[in-house]
Amino acid sequence: MGFATKKPKRWELRQLTWTFISIAMFIPFPVHIFPFVMLSQAKKSKIRSWYATGVALLLVELGLFASFVYFFGTLSQGMLLTLGGYVTSYVVGNGLLLNRVKPYLQRLELAEVRPLAWIPTAASRNRLQELPQATLDTPQLFIERLLHWRKAINNRAIHQNIDKIIHLFHLLEQRDKIEAEKFLVRHSTVVNVLMKYDEIENSRLNNQVAIESKKKLEEVIAKAAIAIEQEVTNQFKAGILDVSAETDVYIQTLKNRNLLND
Structure with missing residues (x-):
């Protein structure tokens, strides 16, 4: 890295x-x-x-x-x-x-993950990344936040889960912009969890409370990645079913016109 x-x-x-x-x-x-x-x-x-x-x-x-x-x-x-x-x-x-x-x-x-939008300054980007999520993220800002906390946090397992979430969100956004916006509402807590984990990590506390808190937050991120993967899988499954129904009708139409043998 x-x-x-x-x-x-x-x-x-x-x-x-x-x-x-x-x-x-x-x-x-x-x-x-x-x-x-x-x-x-x-x-x-x-x-x-x-x-x-x-x-x-x-x-x-x-x-x-x-x-x-x-x-x-x-x-x-x-x-x-x-x-x-x-x-x-x-x-x-x-x-x-x-x-x-x-x-x-x-x-x-970030440009390799999604198209960039113009911003006033680099400093304004950093402030946006670290702000609490009081308002709904845009897709670009959501990805920027994830990449920011991935760099800040020193935990390989969390890095892998963040990479997985970014990839899944990118797939969902490519398929359906509206569902991607709903995704931001459902999973905005992920960024807050990462922010809290980084705060505990930077505190350098090694007592039982800090260790248990970090472990719990790690589990939340891991479960979020699993849930998001299932959500995206369901979206693709629904799309495949729609295509399957359409193709069945198409094949039957060809048969009815005697253009295709059974």
């Missing part, structure tokens, strides 16, 4: 290829490439503030390039300020890229 996601470290490093290239390219040709990396990451992760920052820094780099052309061939104060601006821009831009590594990777991980 990687340092920011449940994906392998090799996957994480591959997603950060252009971040490393940006850091390596200290000399601008004619501008640094970090604004373009920012814009690409903003588009993939769908975070508006990152896009705005990328545009702003690209304009700064273009301004510095224009200044460089204007003062080219001289050792004036303007040229020295331009070169200093290039260095400052490089440090700030690549510093932002490094600071955004974790949320960027987590957004890409």
Whole structure:
């Protein structure tokens, strides 16, 4: 598992290829490439503030390039300020890229589970993940919460059950959007249970009360995964029965038209 996601470290490093290239390219040709990396990451992760920052820094780099052309061939104060601006821009831009590594990777991980929706900032995403479920989740937020607590909790069995729940929910959502919304109502408690488990785990209490509480919450998550699997299985079974009835009528119609022999 990687340092920011449940994906392998090799996957994480591959997603950060252009971040490393940006850091390596200290000399601008004619501008640094970090604004373009920012814009690409903003588009993939769908975070508006990152896009705005990328545009702003690209304009700064273009301004510095224009200044460089204007003062080219001289050792004036303007040229020295331009070169200093290039260095400052490089440090700030690549510093932002490094600071955004974790949320960027987590957004890409989520994108492999379901399509992303645009959000204002990465910080707003984190706040939403950790808020109590006072209101009904959207499908994307529900998955984000599960992935967040999967990363926070150090329990392999819970990791496996969370992965199972995410997979089952994805199957249900693909099949029936309305049933997926009902699913969120029925199983919203799962996120609250994970939140409470993480709270107990972080307390580092090893007394009997903490141990029993964690065990009970582990059992709740395990039973929830079993129940959700049965629920999704029932949905697919109902769909198969509907198709079976339709095909029976179709075959009988073909026989009635003498297009098919018994």
